[in-house]
Amino acid sequence: AQTVTQSQPEMSVQEAETVTLSCTYDTSESNYYLFWYKQPPSRQMILVIRQEAYKQQNATENRFSVNFQKAAKSFSLKISDSQLGDTAMYFCAARMGSNYQLIWGAGTKLIIKP
Amino acid sequence: EPEVTQTPSHQVTQMGQEVILRCVPISNHLYFYWYRQILGQKVEFLVSFYNNEISEKSEIFDDQFSVERPDGSNFTLKIRSTKLEDSAMYFCASSGDSRGEQYFGPGTRLTVT
Numbered sequence: 001a002q003t004v005t006q007s008q009p010e011m012s013v014q015e016a017e018t019v020t021l022s023c024t025y026d027t028s029e030s031n032y033y034l035f036w037y038k039q040p041p042s043r044q045m046i047l048v049i050r051q052e053a054y055k056q057q058n059a060t061e062n063r064f065s066v067n068f069q070k071a072a073k074s075f076s077l078k079i080s081d082s083q084l085g086d087t088a089m090y091f092c093a094a095r096m097g098s099n100y101q102l103i104w105g106a107g108t109k110l111i112i113k114p
Numbered sequence: 115e116p117e118v119t120q121t122p123s124h125q126v127t128q129m130g131q132e133v134i135l136r137c138v139p140i141s142n143h144l145y146f147y148w149y150r151q152i153l154g155q156k157v158e159f160l161v162s163f164y165n166n167e168i169s170e171k172s173e174i175f176d177d178q179f180s181v182e183r184p185d186g187s188n189f190t191l192k193i194r195s196t197k198l199e200d201s202a203m204y205f206c207a208s209s210g211d212s213r214g215e216q217y218f219g220p221g222t223r224l225t226v227t
Contacts, residue, residue, distance in 0.1 A: 035215060043203055045157075045218035091157065095213070100145065100170045101159035102216060 002027045002096050006105035013082055014113050020067075021077045021108045023092030032096040034068070034075045039089040039107070048090070051075060079110075087112045116140040118219035120206050126225045127196055135191045135222045137206030146189045147207040147216060148181065150174075157205070163189065164212070196226045 003026045013019045025034070036048040051059045051068050059066050063083075067076045075094075079086055092105040119138045127133050139146050148160040161171045163181055178194045189208075193200055203223050207216040 033213060033215075037218075042220070043151075043223075044220045045205055045207075047215050047217065050215050093157075100147070100162035100164075100212060101172070102147075102149075102157075103159070104157040106156050 004094050004103050004105040008108045010109040012111040018080050023075045025094050027096045029097035035093045036077045037091045082112045120219035120222050124223045133193050137189045139208030143208035143210050145209045148191045149205045150202040152202045201226045
């Protein structure tokens with residue numbers, strides 16, 4: 001079965017701290033793509049970062065970076081120097097094999113405190 | 115910056131009525147998708163569309179749902195006879211290729227009463 005699991009329903013950190021959100025996935029496919037999406041209170045779904053499974057180098061996008069551990073099927077998101085505007089739901093999603101659909105985790109609610 | 119747009123932002127309808135949700139994908143994108151998110155639950159895939167036909171659909175996407183690209187810009191989701199459990203946020207997304215990231219619209223909140 002192809003699944004994406006986020007085990008942290010909610011996290012809370014102080015502004016400027018670093019926070020890591022966890023995601024694991026399960027697939028028998030060798031070719032897949034992993035994504036983190038942010039959903040602020042407006043409920044708009046915003047792409048944060050992507051990682052191709054065939055790339056060993058971890059993706060980085062400004063303050064956002066991933067720790068992709070392929071053998072462990074783990075794909076965590078690190079947010080450095082967190083800002084109040086980072087407060088949102090964060091979803092891990094995967095596109096596996098030849099499938100078009102994104103498979104989603106349950107989400108982690110991240111609260112950045114001033 | 116190009117973006118996906120959706121109309122209306124909020125639709126209220128009575129059970130049994132037909133609704134059409136509209137989306138304008140990013141102009142040079144070729145792949146289109148509908149997802150839904152029931153409040154407090156996971157995002158669920160409904161359907162993907164490429165080259166004027168459905169390329170993949172989920173079990174949720176039964177006979178009461180249909181999609182169409184009536185012209186070169188719009189992409190619609192029709193629900194023929196709405197049920198209370200269809201109440202959800204419906205997201206349209208598009209991508210430039212089959213492997214690329216999907217860009218989402220702001221969503222349409224559908225409330226079935």
